[in-house]
Amino acid sequence: xxxxxxxxxxxxxxxxxxxxxxxxxxxxxxxxxxxxxxxxxxxxxxxxxxxxxxxxxxxxxxxxxxxxxxxxxxxxxxxxxxxxxxxxxxxxxxxxxxxxxxxxxxx
Amino acid sequence: xxxxxxxxxxxxxxxxxxxxxxxxxxxxxxxxxxxxxxxxxxxxxxxxxxxxxxxxxxxxxxxxxxxxxxxxxxxxxxxxxxxxxxxxxxxxxxxxxxxxxxxxxxxxxxxxxxxxxxxxxxxxxxxxxxxxxxxxxxxxxxxxxxxxxxxxxxxxxxxxxxxxxxxxxxxxxxxxxxxxxxxxxxxxxxxxxxxxxxxxxxxxxxxxxxxxxxxxxxxxxxxxxxxxxxxxxxxxxxxxxxxxxxxxxxxxxxxxxxxxxxxxxxxxxxxxxxxxxxxxxxxxxxxxxxxxxxxxxxxxxxxxxxxxxxxxxxxxxxxxxxxxxxxxxxxxxxxxxxxxxxxxxxxxxxxxxxxxxxxxxxxxxxxxxxxxxxxxxxxxxxxxxxxxxxxxxxxxxxxxxxxxxxxxxx
Numbered sequence: 001x002x003x004x005x006x007x008x009x010x011x012x013x014x015x016x017x018x019x020x021x022x023x024x025x026x027x028x029x030x031x032x033x034x035x036x037x038x039x040x041x042x043x044x045x046x047x048x049x050x051x052x053x054x055x056x057x058x059x060x061x062x063x064x065x066x067x068x069x070x071x072x073x074x075x076x077x078x079x080x081x082x083x084x085x086x087x088x089x090x091x092x093x094x095x096x097x098x099x100x101x102x103x104x105x106x107x
Numbered sequence: 108x109x110x111x112x113x114x115x116x117x118x119x120x121x122x123x124x125x126x127x128x129x130x131x132x133x134x135x136x137x138x139x140x141x142x143x144x145x146x147x148x149x150x151x152x153x154x155x156x157x158x159x160x161x162x163x164x165x166x167x168x169x170x171x172x173x174x175x176x177x178x179x180x181x182x183x184x185x186x187x188x189x190x191x192x193x194x195x196x197x198x199x200x201x202x203x204x205x206x207x208x209x210x211x212x213x214x215x216x217x218x219x220x221x222x223x224x225x226x227x228x229x230x231x232x233x234x235x236x237x238x239x240x241x242x243x244x245x246x247x248x249x250x251x252x253x254x255x256x257x258x259x260x261x262x263x264x265x266x267x268x269x270x271x272x273x274x275x276x277x278x279x280x281x282x283x284x285x286x287x288x289x290x291x292x293x294x295x296x297x298x299x300x301x302x303x304x305x306x307x308x309x310x311x312x313x314x315x316x317x318x319x320x321x322x323x324x325x326x327x328x329x330x331x332x333x334x335x336x337x338x339x340x341x342x343x344x345x346x347x348x349x350x351x352x353x354x355x356x357x358x359x360x361x362x363x364x365x366x367x368x369x370x371x372x373x374x375x376x377x378x379x380x381x382x383x384x385x386x387x388x389x390x391x392x393x394x395x396x397x398x399x400x401x402x403x404x405x406x407x408x409x410x411x412x413x414x415x416x417x418x419x420x421x422x423x424x425x426x427x428x429x430x431x432x433x434x435x436x437x438x439x440x441x442x443x444x445x446x447x448x449x450x451x452x453x454x455x456x457x458x459x460x461x462x463x464x465x466x467x468x469x470x471x472x473x474x475x476x477x478x479x480x481x482x483x484x485x486x487x488x489x490x491x492x493x494x495x496x497x498x499x500x501x502x503x504x505x506x507x508x509x510x511x512x513x514x515x516x517x
Contacts, residue, residue, distance in 0.1 A: 083225060084283075087225065
């Protein structure tokens with residue numbers, strides 16, 4: 001089963017070199033142990049554009065979809081047999097990147 | 108067949124077999140919802156059949172078999188048989204019995220699933236009472252003073268989350284076990300406390316059905332994990348607390364403090380069992396955890412035939428030990444109450460006053476201050492503290508007690 005690990009943070013571009021190193025180590029472990037699907041950091045929320053084309057006429061809005069202090073700063077997508085494994089990896093991931101991490105399964 | 112006897116057999120089977128039936132079906136069908144519904148149907152069938160046909164020789168096996176048939180019928184009706192059967196098949200093929208050693212009871216898996224840390228604490232309590240305790244949704248809703256529909260939704264959502272996120276149905280690995288048992292015990296202790304000091308203006312001050320259920324489930328955990336010290340400690344703590352239940356509220360619905368309780372009305376059998384568990388833990392010479400220390404404190408209290416014979420120095424020593432383990436302000440408050448008995452209220456009030464920042468919103472803080480100030484003859488300050496305690500207390504018997512103490516001030 002695949003899980004989305006969303007990295008949640010209240011600032012942007014604040015990753016330190018130490019955090020980046022720890023993330024690299026964690027990523028290597030995900031690959032080595034067969035959990036790795038995909039991972040990536042996101043640019044600042046100010047770079048976001050929201051598109052609403054539900055009425056057939058696209059409306060573009062400058063900025064993220066919600067006014068909030070915390071936003072997604074990056075993601076891991078992992079393949080794990082169950083939630084306990086996903087939670088354990090998310091716990092390590094949170095330590096590595098020094099951020100909160102949300103775990104949600106894909107449908 | 109005598110109808111009363113059949114009824115009794117069903118009640119007993121419900122207590123003893125409900126969790127086992129739900130656990131066996133969860134294992135087979137990999138779905139808590141199906142397991143719960145089929146178990147409920149099997150018990151409903153027993154209610155119909157047993158008075159006429161007689162109680163089967165092995166009620167547990169009869170209920171599990173019946174529930175299995177009900178589950179298969181249901182899956183057939185829902186026309187999802189192939190999918191679900193495949194799922195069930197997968198479970199049995201991919202998931203050979205894990206080596207669980209001494210703890211391979213199915214019910215233990217069920218408890219760990221219901222008390223999974225990915226669920227909110229109140230959801231864990233509700234789910235444990237339903238799946239392991241066999242309480243109905245209306246009963247649980249009443250216990251937590253919420254609407255039946257809201258409680259039903261909470262339980263349904265929890266089952267859906269377990270399924271969608273794939274919370275595993277297993278006993279945690281050895282290295283994760285201590286942490287996860289702690290969560291299970293916290294759930295049971297919360298259920299017990301909600302029964303022992305029930306909150307809400309419209310509830311009974313003591314909810315015996317909740318304390319009894321918490322004790323029953325803790326006994327089950329104890330049977331499943333007999334060497335776990337904190338499980339034994341929590342059971343002892345509950346038994347020694349429960350032993351004083353009937354002495355704790357007066358005929359007029361007022362809380363009776365420990366010193367004023369009629370010790371002759373304590374439940375001797377529970378006291379004896381609690382003491383035995385505390386002694387058993389002491390004999391292991393393994394450093395005790397929080398529940399074991401709390402149980403030991405209660406053992407000292409219940410050993411005194413008269414409040415004047417209470418060994419306060421031992422109680423203070425145990426609180427010191429607890430404070431090292433759990434330096435929380437609530438432990439410090441209880442420690443100060445014991446210190447008042449040993450060293451006098453002047454020493455205690457100084458310690459209590461230091462906790463104001465952290466405990467200003469907690470009724471017991473103000474009640475403790477009120478009592479100490481009364482003993483020091485500072486009536487006016489005591490009255491003000493009683494007022495604050497009364498405003499914050501949620502238990503009707505406690506409010507009545509505090510009001511009387513306040514009105515007795517000169």
